[in-house]
Amino acid sequence: MNTEFHIPVLLNKAVELLINPEIKEPVFADGTTGGGGYSKKICESCESLKLLVCFDKDLNALEFSRKKLEQYSQKIKFVNRNFADLKIVADELKLEKLSGLVLDLGLSNYQLTDEEGFSYLRETKLDMRADKSKMLAAAEILNSYDKENLIRIFRDFGEIGNEERLANAITGKRKSGKIETTFDLNGIIESEYRINSTALNKFLSKIYQAIRIEVNGELEDLKKVLEDSFELIENKGRLVVVSYHSLEDRIVKNFIKEKAFTPSVSKYGKKETGAVKKLKIITKKAHLPDWEEIKSNPKSRSAKLRAAEINE
Ligand SMILES: C[S@@+](CC[C@H](N)C(=O)[O-])C[C@H]1O[C@@H](n2cnc3c(N)ncnc32)[C@H](O)[C@@H]1O
Structure with missing residues (x-):
């Protein structure tokens, strides 16, 4: 490996916003495990963590993270899958619930320095x-x-x-x-x-x-996982997305707005009650890295974090 696998961007904020202390024994998904920085922080920060499902479609990332997170292996399921398969994986793993999803889009340093193209x-x-x-x-x-x-x-x-x-x-x-x-x-x-x-x-x-x-197929995958996570995440659970260019950020911003202002009848497990499900916006404006983070990790300069909470 030429350099560090990945330096996580907006790490503390992303994990702080993902974890809602009101939810006990949460089940989280890290859709973009990469070098495992976010996943490690989730394990360290959430004592009552029940399960963390770590996705990465890049096998190198998953193998690296599996080693890095060995001490938490009892609470983690690694899946070498696209996050667009969230629903299928939730079914396969028979997840009882999903308390939050974090996505840190784009590439890891490793992909830039060691993979082709x-x-x-x-x-x-x-x-x-x-x-x-x-x-x-x-x-x-x-x-x-x-x-x-x-x-x-x-x-x-x-x-x-x-x-x-x-x-x-x-x-x-x-x-x-x-x-x-x-x-x-x-x-x-x-x-x-x-x-x-x-x-x-x-x-x-x-x-x-x-x-x-x-x-x-990055933008299609993003649209799909946003829709599916909205169905799967339980009440008061969180969706946190860090994006690195305007095309992705626009999709995330519009999705959160749409679900905040056009609530839909909840399809997931609430058919009988017809409960209305919507998103509560947590970050009114995108949260950005501060000057110190940009100085120590210039690749963080284009990052934008948006977060929302399920509200039923
Ligand atoms: C910016 S890195 C994530 C870094 C991670 N947050 C950390 O702390 O090390 C993005 C990772 O997401 C993965 N990825 C991107 N799109 C994906 C998708 N649709 N499904 C699964 N993994 C994806 C990439 O392979 C890469 O490893």
């Missing part, structure tokens, strides 16, 4: 699959998608502007050979745009973000 700074294969059982790696997408689909990715997931120019550069390059590595992709962009290195790096991160979202 996520970082434009290292020459590796253009993979970008967090879950290696997924069908299409980044290179396959870049080599096979038609122009319209490439435009869609760069517009919807990168908001880069004039997406057609980039799509043309990629389809043009394909005529003379396959795009296989991160540096192949960087080369296309460098020669098409000829911009200074600061602007280039910013541009590359948007482009890599867009491709990564497509490869991993």
